[in-house]
Each structure stands twice: as C-alpha cells, then as structure tokens.
Amino acid sequence: DVKVTQSSRYLVKRTGEKVFLECVQDMDHENMFWYRQDPGLGLRLIYFSYDVKMKEKGDIPEGYSVSREKKERFSLILESASTNQTSMYLCASSTRTVSYEQYFGPGTRLTVT
C-alpha cells in the first residue's frame, strides 16, 4: 500500500516563526503536492512538484515556499508564520501516468497564535 506520512499531526507556532512541514512518500511517485484545507473552501493547491528540485506554484503560493531535494520528500516552508495561515495542511503524491490518482497523508493541523 502507498503510504504518505507527515511529520506532525498537530502543530502550534507563534506569529513570525519559520515553520517546516515535512512529507514523505514510499511509492516512488514523481508528483507531490501541498494543499491547504479550510471549511467551505475545499482543497486549495499551494505548490506542486513533478520531479526532484522541480516545483510549480499552485493557486495560493503567497507566504509559502517548498523544497524537494529527494524524490520521496517534499517540504512546505512558512517563512514567517501569520495567523491567517492557521489551517489544515495536506500532502499528497501521485504518478504522472495512469489516472493521476492522488494518495494523501493524514494532514497537519497548524495553529498560529
């Protein structure tokens, strides 16, 4: 079975802190994604990576950056956390072929105070 793991289930940070969210997948998938989930807004794509060191901005990249140094790992970085970044963050991975089915991690609920 595909497994996508995220470094933390719950995280509390202070305004202005630099925050790292880590995601690891074990299926050798080319694609990895970071989403933000807020009530009533569904999933919004923050960043997408289609290969090591390759990234593409999603719908809401402002205030975020990403890093993909190894195929299995995709990190989301909040350079200076703000209260409006309080949210659920979901990581996903997929192959670039077949049906593009995405596999999700359990999510990180981030609270910025």
Added chain:
Amino acid sequence: AQSVTQLGSHVSVSEGALVLLRCNYSSSVPPYLFWYVQYPNQGLQLLLKYTSAATLVKGINGFEAEFKKSETSFHLTKPSAHMSDAAEYFCAVSLTDSWGKLQFGAGTQVVVTP
C-alpha cells in the same frame, strides 16, 4: 479551465436511506473523475475513480458513481446509508495538460441520523 461544482455543502440522510451527492464538472475534454472521502481529522481516501472505461463505477464501502457526459455529471450514490458514512466527500477532476494536478470541489458534509 476545468472546474468542479458540488451541490449542497451539507446533506443529512437517515440511516438506511439513499445517499446521493451531486457533482458537476466543466472540461473541454473527457476527464478523469474522482470521489474522495475524509473522516474527521484524517487525510482523504479514494472512494472511486472514472478513467474512461465503464461509465458506472463501483467503489469501496458500497458507493458507486455514474459518469454522464451529456450532463457533465458524476454523482455519487449509496443505496443504504450507515452511521459510518458520516464524513466529508470531495469530487475532483483531472486538469488537462497538468502533469497530474486535480481540481477539487468544495466538499459535501454528510450527516447520518438514526
């Protein structure tokens, strides 16, 4: 650009009743379509997917969905709701020439009453 519309942000069904969740998409070419389920404080789990084979797709937990090209719809159904079906459900469509990105609907929260 592709988009996904889920009709109804909240649906309440009685245990044993039909579950019907509506999803309409816009796409210039036949897409891949997905339904995901999310239980509280968990990630999304794939229920079923349409990939241009049979138009009636069966998934896990007794759910199925029918792709209707003429109506650009991909509605999700289950004949008899269980309490364990209480969750949030998301419809998603693959984006053309997108290297695998999906566009998600806003989600439908399902409440099952005894």
